[in-house]
Amino acid sequence: MRASAWRSAIVASAAALVLAACGGGEVPRSDDGGDGVLNLGYVLPETGPLAAFGPAQIESVRLAVEDINDAGGVLTQPIPEVVGADEGGTARSAAQAADRVLSLGVDAVIGASASEASLSVIDSVTGAGVLQCSGSNTASALRDHPDSGLYFRTAPDDTLQAKVLSKLVTEDDNERVGIVARGDDYGTGLLDATSKELKAAGAGVVLGETYEPGTKDFDRLARQLRDADVDAVVLASFDEGAALLRAMIGAGVGPQQVDVYGADGLRRAELASEVSPDDPGVLAGMKGTAPAVADDEYAERLRKFAPDLVDLQYGAQVFDCVTVVALAAQAAQTDDPIVFAAEVGRVTTGGEKCGSFAECKRLLDQGTDIDYDGVSGPLDFVERGEPGKAMYAVYGFDPSGTLRTERTEQASTSN
Incomplete structure (x- = not known):
């Protein structure tokens, strides 16, 4: 059954809160709240206890963006170079990284990697009306954390x-x-x-x-x-x-x-x-x-794209984060995260199955509902914004x- 109202009420209320909270310094947007270009940032580990997993996640962001742009981009525009900051190993370093990325006017933040780090940045990211998607947060504590319908994860709950x-x-x-x-x-x-x-x-x-x-x-x-x-x-x-x-x-x-x-x-x-x-x-x-x-071909592609990688842990889930965000914006026909967040669940369940941004975008352009099955496997997002299977x-x-x-x-x- 199509989840046509998936998280929509939460997102609608978030829009009102964000508009009330924003002063005069926000990034200029069009009448629908977007500027026509999907801008992404990441908060991922280059140092700290998860530094070994950072390279695969960062390179997966870049590979996903390359695939999306090769397929014509989002809203006919390429995704610009992704801006990023080091999550580090503490709540403070993660918060500082998130602040740097948010200051650059991104529509979505990929990360953080550690659940503890995401718990330290989720309020500032979603409170700014920016969507957050993590490919490696597994802590159950994030399941019920208030997020205004703007936090998602492609990594399954523990x-x-x-x-x-x-x-x-x-x-x-x-x-x-x-x-x-x-x-x-x-x-x-x-x-x-x-x-x-x-x-x-x-x-x-x-x-x-x-x-x-x-x-x-x-x-x-x-x-x-x-x-x-x-x-x-x-x-x-x-x-x-x-x-x-x-x-x-x-x-x-x-x-x-x-x-x-x-x-x-x-x-x-x-x-x-x-x-x-x-x-x-x-x-x-x-x-x-x-x-x-889940996709062996993806592992081979990632190693070819970044030959120096040793571990691929959570690379696939991060790739799926970027792809789902892009598909949601494409489906909503806006880069306004307050609007396209409601499409995240819809593009991962209930429609015609597709396995890449290019394939899914073709279906969306034909007016077809889609069900993106990612390189990490079927996602089938449930209402709280996470995979129902893994x-x-x-x-x-x-x-x-x-x-x-x-x-x-x-x-x-x-x-």
Whole structure:
């Protein structure tokens, strides 16, 4: 059924609020609130704990814009060069980056990458009447955060990842599970969702601990895992996960002694060598889950476009963010984010399926409703502005410590 009123009431009220809040210094717009050119910016990590994921996301923005412009642009105009700023590793640096991008008069901001960073900028971005789309925010805390109908994410909520992660743990017949997570919205959200799924499947969660994101010494946590007599450990970490894994190995609860599982933050090609440069095989057998690249052709295209990339994590989801934003503006026939935000859900569900901006634009030009299935998989946005289903990669480290994708699985809000 066509969601013809999808978020429209929220967006309409947002328009009134933004108009009331804006002074005399806003970017000049036409009578419909747009200036005829879709301007994009990004707030993505070049430094900080997610810096390893930044290059793939930034290059995916650029590749998406190239595809869009090759297909004639949006509203017959090419998207200008995308302006960006470094998200960094703190709420303050993310907020400063967002302010810089907003000052340049963008219609949409791609990012931030970390959920915690988005929580620090969402009010300023959406409060300025600018649309925000993240390809890697997974924290459940963003689900109900007030956003005036202007915040979207192509990365699925961690309640979906928890379904696949817990299935992976229970398939290996583990009964005494320890979960260790960053003490931020990402970590605590994934800890809570995974714990709930594991308990529902009959597994015992004998330890659930969080740590401050800046922690460097994990010996105490490693000893706690050992003393809890776990047969499996689930980790929700970012780059500090390498130090945590070293401490676990030293305490006798590494991948050679118990089953160890990671999530999206640990799906990095360099992880094994970061844990042990001399013996990366110490991670052999470790498994995990992360949002997948559903389109193999896209992964090849991105590597050709940016040959120096090592990790592609979340590149596909960011590509889809840019494409969905452009399709929404094209469908609405305006670059005014207050107006085209209402089209974001409509272009991802209920219409004729299409898999690229060029293909979808042709259908829109013919007056056909579309359902963009992205390079990250089907999106099928639900009313709160996020995918209702998602593809996940089940990854693992082989005896040499090399990261491998073992299979993919789909999860949805309905299962």
